[in-house]
Amino acid sequence: MVSPLIFCLLDLQDYIDSGIIESYLLGLAPADDIVMLERMRYIYPELETEIAMVEYRLQKITEEGGVTPPAIVWNKIAAQISWEKPPRNKGQWPENPTYILQPQNHTMTVSIWWRCAFIAMGMIIIALLASTIYFYNRFHQMEDRFLRMLPNMEQHQQTHR
Helix, strand or coil: CCCHHHHHHCCHHHHHHCCHHHHHHHCCCCHHHHHHHHHHHHHCCHHHHHHHHHHHHHHHHHHHCCCCCCHHHHHHHHHHHCCCCCCCCHHHCCCCCCCCCCCCCCCCCCCHHHHHHHHHHHHHHHHHHHHHHHHHHHHHHHHHHHHHHHHHHHHHHHHCC
């Protein structure tokens, strides 16, 4: 935080020329500068008129619109869109060029590492499925054993009471 004593020492015109008002109005000022500007507005009422003037200038700039680019810019864009190439010197390319066409390979190639990863994933899925079935059967075997032992346990508890 900046002390009020420093405010008095600052030259108001230097503060205005620093661009802090523009940054403040555009929402680009840091929090410390915003706090300082709010305090300066309280101390120097002239800042209110300066802020209003800068705000008016910024609004006028945005309403006037942009600058029209030179015509050559549009010509370059149009040439790129329609795939037009600039003319070349005749000496640069032969009169009747020879083109060598190579047939494209339309088969899809898959890296050996992707194939290995796919096989490994398949093996993991099969192992998980097998272990799930195994433990499911083991659970039901244990449940059957427990249910068969339950009447014996109840009988044993009644006799020892």
